[in-house]
Amino acid sequence: MVRMHRRAWGTSLLLGLLVLTSAMPASARSATTQTSARTTAVSAPTKFESDLLGMINRRRTAIGCSALSYRSTLAYAARQHTSRMIAAHEVSHQLSREPSLATRITNAGYTPWRWLAENLAEGTKGPYATYTLWMHSAPHRANIENCNLRNAGIGSSWAYGVTWNTIDFGRQ
Numbered sequence: 301m302v303r304m305h306r307r308a309w310g311t312s313l314l315l316g317l318l319v320l321t322s323a324m325p326a327s328a329r330s331a332t333t334q335t336s337a338r339t340t341a342v343s344a345p346t347k348f349e350s351d352l353l354g355m356i357n358r359r360r361t362a363i364g365c366s367a368l369s370y371r372s373t374l375a376y377a378a379r380q381h382t383s384r385m386i387a388a389h390e391v392s393h394q395l396s397r398e399p400s401l402a403t404r405i406t407n408a409g410y411t412p413w414r415w416l417a418e419n420l421a422e423g424t425k426g427p428y429a430t431y432t433l434w435m436h437s438a439p440h441r442a443n444i445e446n447c448n449l450r451n452a453g454i455g456s457s458w459a460y461g462v463t464w465n466t467i468d469f470g471r472q
Contacts, residue, residue, distance in 0.1 A: 345370060348463070349454040351427040356444050356452070356467075359435070365447035371470065374453025377408035378466040381418075382455035386464050391422045405468060410451075415471040417443040423462045430456075430465050443469055 345353060357367035381404060388395050399407065401418055419440045424430040434440035443449065449469040456465045 345375065345454060346456065348427050348456045349375070352430055352454055352456065352465070352467075353452060355427065355431040359444060360447075363445055365445065366450065368452040368469070369450060371410060371451040371453050373408045373410040374405065374451055374468040374470055375455060376453065377404045377410065377455075378418075378453045378468045379455030379457075380404070380408070381468075382457050382464050382466045385420070385422070385466070386457060386459040389460075391420050391464075393418055393420065401468075405470060410468075410470055410472070413470050413472050415446075415448050415469075417446065417449055417469040419443050419465075419467045419469075421463070421465040424465070425462060427456075430463060 353368065353370060361367055381398075384395050384398060385391055394400055398404070401416055405413060405416055419434050421430045421433050421440075424433055434444060446469070448471055450471045452467055452469050454465065454467045456463050458464075
């Protein structure tokens, strides 16, 4: 479980970033376009991911939080991280030579963000088992029940006979 918070930037910094963006070389603008194209390919959750998000949202609304909105940018980051964990055969919020959560989320195109959190699970056989595992872990449950978080993207894959799961939460 990882949580991060970013304070809002001042107007002058934002203006400076806009100036830098307009002066950005074509190759950097192309990379931004490529990120958008990649995240568009993750526009819909799988049935497993949709079922898992549904369970999480039922819990959130039961305790008075708003339901999480699915974001393809967060799903892209989550799916990429799940793939890396499977390749490394390791469950970790930051694998060796992998960027931090904040960098992964930003690189996926979820910007600007103010809050981030991440839950991981490996070894479950289905969405209910993953949900139950997270709800029986205080830090993971805290992320699910954090009303400050508004968006989510899930990356779930089968490998070695079980599911590997990443859910990235955010608030812009």
